[in-house]
Amino acid sequence: MDNHSYNFPSDCTPLTNCKSARKPAGSTVVNMGGSGKSPPRDYLIWSLCNTLYVNFCCLGFMALIYSIKARDQKTQGNLQLAQECSDKAKWYNILAAGWNLLIPLLAVVLLVLLLVHLGSSQGSFDFFGEDGFQNFMKLFSW
Template identity: 90%
Template sequence: MDNHSYNYPSDCAPLTKSARKPAGSTVVNMAGGGGGEGTCEPRDYLVWSLCNTLYVNFCCLGFMALIYSIKARDQKTQGNLQLAQECSDKAKWYNILAAGWNLLVPLLAVVMLVLLLVHLGTSQGSFDFFGEDGFQNFMKLFSW
């Protein structure tokens, strides 16, 4: 096929070998790494905040992280990067605290269950929880 048989508009004409020019060198700035202290925009941690808000949410830590995440996103869209970075840092720390708590509660529950089962397995006789000494025998489980 011959390119001369088609009528291209002047701004859409295909390049021929003689019309191509070698491109100059391109420099890509790779500074920063996604929300660091460099020139990049701060992160807002919105997805992490939503997960922490929906799961356990002890003392509203996940909700506070969500509020600061939304504030960080709003400030970033308004162009106030310094305030967006401050809100981003607060959201990150609230998320860390909430995630730590979210992992600690189930871990403590499993440990307590295992200790209770081990202690019950090593005790002699059965406990009458509703009898005269039921509560005292139950409390002996947790004494060392």
């Protein structure tokens, strides 16, 4: 379309407002939700960390499954089921994190108890001395 052949209406000129144009009727209000509650959390990052680190008895993997379910239900608008899945993911994450902290802690405690026992036992093996490791290995030789 050529600019020279186009005719503007008599009450409108380019780059100005038209007198006959429809004027806005006021403001528009959009209600984003009536309850005021925030949507449930899905704990996805926490579940991924628990899945990748130790993952005793697959508790982190179960938390990951429920986290993904919670996120899916939240996107579909089913907030009640999303809240239930979110609660399950939270508790599986708590259990997985507890186990992930408990296992290394138990290993350190057992190592300390072993060293204390070897230091106070009959014959008093000097574990950190010159012949300590050889004496320790003699305990396990036939």
